[in-house]
Amino acid sequence: MNETKEKHARLRKQLALGFSERSMRDQEPIIGNYVDLLIKRLHEHCIDGDKLDPITGEKAKRELNMTAWYAWTTFDIIGDLAFGEPFGCLERAKYDPWVAAIGKAVRFSPVILGAKLLGYEWALRPLLSMLNKYRREHNRLCMEKLQRRMAMSAERPDLIEGLLQKAKDWDMDVRQVMQNSSNLIIAGSETTATGLAGITYLLLKNPDALQKVVQEVRSSFSSEDEITLLSVNNLPFMFACINEALRLYPPVALGLPRIVPREGAVIAGQFVPQGMTVSTWHWAIYHSERLWAKPFEFHPERFLHDPSFANDRLDALQPFSVGPRNCLGRNLAYAEMRLILARILFNFDLKLVNEEEDWMDQATFILWEKGPLNIYLTPVKK
Numbered sequence: 300m301n302e303t304k305e306k307h308a309r310l311r312k313q314l315a316l317g318f319s320e321r322s323m324r325d326q327e328p329i330i331g332n333y334v335d336l337l338i339k340r341l342h343e344h345c346i347d348g349d350k351l352d353p354i355t356g357e358k359a360k361r362e363l364n365m366t367a368w369y370a371w372t373t374f375d376i377i378g379d380l381a382f383g384e385p386f387g388c389l390e391r392a393k394y395d396p397w398v399a400a401i402g403k404a405v406r407f408s409p410v411i412l413g414a415k416l417l418g419y420e421w422a423l424r425p426l427l428s429m430l431n432k433y434r435r436e437h438n439r440l441c442m443e444k445l446q447r448r449m450a451m452s453a454e455r456p457d458l459i460e461g462l463l464q465k466a467k468d469w470d471m472d473v474r475q476v477m478q479n480s481s482n483l484i485i486a487g488s489e490t491t492a493t494g495l496a497g498i499t500y501l502l503l504k505n506p507d508a509l510q511k512v513v514q515e516v517r518s519s520f521s522s523e524d525e526i527t528l529l530s531v532n533n534l535p536f537m538f539a540c541i542n543e544a545l546r547l548y549p550p551v552a553l554g555l556p557r558i559v560p561r562e563g564a565v566i567a568g569q570f571v572p573q574g575m576t577v578s579t580w581h582w583a584i585y586h587s588e589r590l591w592a593k594p595f596e597f598h599p600e601r602f603l604h605d606p607s608f609a610n611d612r613l614d615a616l617q618p619f620s621v622g623p624r625n626c627l628g629r630n631l632a633y634a635e636m637r638l639i640l641a642r643i644l645f646n647f648d649l650k651l652v653n654e655e656e657d658w659m660d661q662a663t664f665i666l667w668e669k670g671p672l673n674i675y676l677t678p679v680k681k
Contacts, residue, residue, distance in 0.1 A: 325456030554578030
């Protein structure tokens with residue numbers, strides 16, 4: 300991520316092989332395996348044993364924290380695609396200690412940066428010591444997983460096969476390969492899970508949109524086997540809902556930094572000298588009344604050419620950033636969100652446990668401080 304322009308381009312080109320359309324088709328059995336397991340686990344956990352609802356007489360429902368279930372799914376998927384094996388979160392229905400440590404490290408990083416800028420870094424030495432411990436353990440576990448992946452003799456349609464093929468030619472040592480795999484784990488898990496949680500919450504808070512997307516999914520497929528990475532591309536309203544949720548609740552609310560080039564640059568009418576770090580926050584762009592009609596409201600139809608939103612700047616929605624250093628996993632993230640959401644809506648009716656709670660009222664550091672998204676899931680009668 301911090302390589303020179305030339306080296307970054309070379310590494311990105313090789314990593315991009317794992318994110319190509321052909322690779323994603325080859326990866327579908329891997330991804331689908333974890334989505335199957337998610338649906339199986341949700342069916343197992345959504346009913347509270349043999350208890351009966353005292354009002355309806357039907358089996359009592361158990362509230363499920365979908366914040367956690369989405370995270371377990373995306374971590375298992377990216378673990379397999381980046382290292383050749385999952386973290387086992389879905390299998391055990393709980394966070395792997397390593398996954399939990401990653402979340403803590405990301406959460407505290409901006410706190411340390413802020414303290415450093417204000418001259419209070421000394422006050423956080425115990426926290427720095429803890430983070431260094433997390434980092435060493437993270438690198439150790441990454442190395443173990445990578446070595447097991449490299450020991451696989453057959454080619455594998457995952458995200459690092461292309462990099463492994465070139466590593467020897469480029470004199471990349473195993474630690475450099477490990478660091479790229481580690482970046483994939485951090486960037487390709489929590490953000491997708493956050494997007495799924497945001498989409499789910501916003502649909503449940505907007506019942507008309509929920510009813511419409513449920514109708515679209517269930518009328519498009521007669522069996523679950525028909526729901527694939529390819530077929531979910533034919534759900535335009537669901538895709539509009541995903542984009543609208545990414546606008547209202549971008550998984551990364553802040554802006555990714557860029558460095559002003561040697562000659563300086565004019566940005567928003569102001570000259571900025573070379574070497575300055577600049578960024579524009581996604582949340583600010585996506586809630587600007589200059590760019591969007593009713594920017595604080597959920598209106599998926601703005602992405603379907605509704606004349607009421609004709610003046611919206613749809614090109615301003617760039618949740619994966621832009622340019623040669625934008626997010627390489629854009630297509631994978633969209634594919635996961637579409638497939639997982641379609642499978643859940645095909646299998647279950649959803650209802651918020653606490654309809655009065657504003658789940659999106661959260662703090663954000665690098666990522667959102669998400670609380671539990673507690674939902675009742677009722678299996679659809681087939």
